[in-house]
Amino acid sequence: MTSVRTATPSTARAINDRLALNLLLEQGPLTATELRELTGLSRPTVADLLDRLQRGGLVALAGERGEARRGPNARLYALVTSRAHIAAIDVRSVGVSIVIADLAGQTLATAEIPAGPEAGHGAGGLAGRTVSTLLDTARRAGVDQLHTVAVGIPGLVDPATGRLDNTGGLPGWHTELIAALRELPGTGLILENEVNLACITEHRAGAARDRDTFVLLWLGHGTGAGVMLDGRLRRGASGGTGEIGFLPVPGTDRLPTASDCEGGFHALVGSSAVCALARDLGLPADEAGDAAAAEAVVHAAVAAGPAGAPFLDAFADRVAVGAASICVVLDPGCVVLGGEVGRAGGAELAGRVAGRLARLSPLRTEVRVGVVGGGGVLGGAVLLACDAARRDLFGGP
Structure with a gap:
């Protein structure tokens, strides 16, 4: 016989x-009336929770709303968004972007730190300058304590430990920065792969807001994919879900290796x-071959x-070769083309x-253009950091 659990008063x-x-x-x-209508809770229950949340510093009076009736105006209650602050x-490789935001995700201050020709080490290096700039930017916004810092970074982030797996391809100052951020007192740290963060942004505020299952195919300087299945970002056993640049494909002159994706899908669309493809077809293209040059070509x-x-x-x-490989395995139903190059191609x-x-595939797949742009990584980091702060303050999973 299955027992039925009832919620305790504190849980309710x-x-x-x-x-x-x-x-x-x-x-x-x-207003309290609007909260009752939206929640279906009773008048005493809403009055009790508003009193409790005000005493806890999470809700405050925010003015009054005139009603089309006789009697006093209805009081308005608002979330105290200054209750916690986060950073993204x-x-x-070229530098660091920083955003300071409140509990609602509203930007309070920003900063940019170029890497320069030599990142350096120690307090005077880029890692040290990033931490000092982060704290200075927060103070400039009137923030003394950061609840959570979320960082978007290239490379694999272990989903079990949250640690960055530096396989040798990342600059040394990246790992120095992460170590320094872990030392910030009273501040939580979240690491996430940059393409995964862009995928979160496309899902919650971009081209895939109406899809719980899709793949973001990132086409920029490098190549990657973010995989959203049933509304959940999938990272894999080691954080490597979406490392499609290593996918062996026809059309390259060799196979990729564990440390080099040049023989994989990256060699076709990086x-x-x-x-190089543009020059082969008689179109002008910068020899530098960086993301800005490829974006200009497209x-x-x-x-x-x-x-x-x-x-x-x-x-x-x-592009279709790599996309088809994803689709016949995952059947996402939708592929979003993101990154500088993917967005530059647009609907064409x-x-x-x-x-x-x-x-190429028997599975019906819609292809959309990403909309979040270069701010997608920062946007996803803000979303993750705010989620963490709200879980802590609001409770829940």
């Missing part, structure tokens, strides 16, 4: 509090390959109309990739 209060706090977060200031950091091909079609056709053929590239996927 915690559930009701969390429900009210999330409503105030999502909809802004509300985007770590790249920024250097994009620029933009120019789209703008050129029929003259750019041969390049877009050839590039779509390459997405349409071509979709057509080729339809011929």
Whole structure:
């Protein structure tokens, strides 16, 4: 016989509090009447939780709302977004971007730190400068204590330990920075792969808001994928889900190795390959072959109309090879083209990739253009850090 568990009074209060706090977060200031209507809770229960949340410093009076009736105006209650503050950091080879935000995810201050020709070591190196800039930027925003710092970084992040797996391809200052951030007193640290963060942003605020299952195919200087299945980001046993740059594919001159993805899918669609393809087809392309150069090539091909079609056709053929490999295994139903190069191709590239996927795979797959842009990594980091702060303050999983 199965026993039925009933919620204890304290559990019920915690559930009701969390429900009210999330409503105030999502909809802004509300009256007690509106909270009753939205939650279905009784008048005494709402009055009790509002009193409790005010005493806890999570809710405060935010003015009054005039009603179309006689009598006093209704009091408005709002979430105290200054109850906790978070930081988001985007770590790249060229430098670092920082955002300080409140509990609602509203930006309070930002900072940029270029890497320069030599990152250096110690307090004067880029890792030390990043930590000092983080704290200075927080103080400039009136923040003395950060609840959580979320960092988007290249490489694998172990989902069990949260630690960065430096396989030798990351600059030394990356690991120095993570070690320094772990030493910040009273501050939680979240590490996440940069493409995974962009995937979270596309899911919650971008091109895949209506999809619980999709894959973000990141096309930029490097190549990667973020995998969202049933509303959950999938990281794999070692954090390597989406390392599609290592995928063995036809059309390269060798196979990839454990330490070199140049023989894999990256060799077909990475920024250097994009620029080389353009030159092969008679289009101008910067020899540097970085993400900015590849983005410019794709933009120019789209703008050129029929003259750019041969390049877009050839590039779509390459992209579809990798996308098809993902789709026949995961059947995501939707692929979002992100990164500088993917977004530059717009609907012209997405349409071509979709057509080729339809011929390569029996599974129906929609192809969309990512919308979050270069801020997607920072945006995802803000979302994760705010989630952590709210779990701590609101309770719940």
